[in-house]
Amino acid sequence: MDRGRKALPTLNKHTDTRYYQKCQEIHRQKLHTIKSSIDNSEPHRPLHLRKNLKKEQLKEERYAEIERENRILLEKMSHIMQSETLDNKNQSLAYSHSLNKEQRKRELQKITAENQAILRRIQMREPTYDHLQWAEEAKQNDKYALNIREYPEDRERRLGSSELRTSSAYSSGGAGGYY
Template identity: 35%
Template sequence: MHKSYRSTCPATNKFLKKRWDDKYYSDHRILVRDAQPCVDARPPQTFLHLHMKYKKFQLEEEHRAIIERDNRILLEKVSHIMKTKGSVDSHHQYELKSLNQGKRRQELLKVSKENANIMKRLMQQKLDINRENWKDNWAKNSVYFDNIAKYDIDWFISK
């Protein structure tokens, strides 16, 4: 009986898997049989945030705050212009120089040389992979897979 049983999950012992599945199913049927109906006839709860549109209030408040800030800045600029006389802007455009540019270049060269040395050492290393061990392990694991497989290996071949 358990040889022909096909479970939804693979198992090492098909007889025990069938017994467990039958037990789970009978427990489920008992729970379904003893279930009590439950109908909620109360009116649905009304949520205030669906009617008040808090996001709209928040955006309006932020918009007002931005307008007030811009007005204050503009007023300060106008009052500054009124208090002072005009002046000539004669700013010189200076080119910025980095004091660490040479040091950074040296660091970059040093790191690239170290990376090249590491790459050279990696390329000179012999591989430590044994293909025969991989084949033996694969054969052993495939036997284990066949033992717990849901269907036979040649289930699709018509005889």
């Protein structure tokens, strides 16, 4: 078992601690000032490899071409601004109405007539569901419900319908089953 530096006997613990701290501080300083034995610097590259002269030449040519095009456009714009403007409106091409207005109107009238015919057919059709029969069936279902109730009808009238629902749910054990 290794107990480290405390395994050695000392005469004075205080001086031993100070000495140990001083040695650690010297060690840290040496670690900060140490120089590496491996050269990690970038290797020397020749000048012709560092500067890509062909790329710079192409870039300069492109900039010169852009400048030339900009100058030509500027000259054209200044010429347009100095010359008198022309009235480009051609009165013969200005139509006052649509060319197929009549055809669209006939199409709209045809669609309206078809819609009216469909509406008449729907209104003349007899319904497939009989609302009177539904009312009779609802009354019959109410009679069946009265016959199978837990409480008679007069108790339902005295209590509110919400009170009856909550009391019947608690009295029958929630969902009507036994525990």
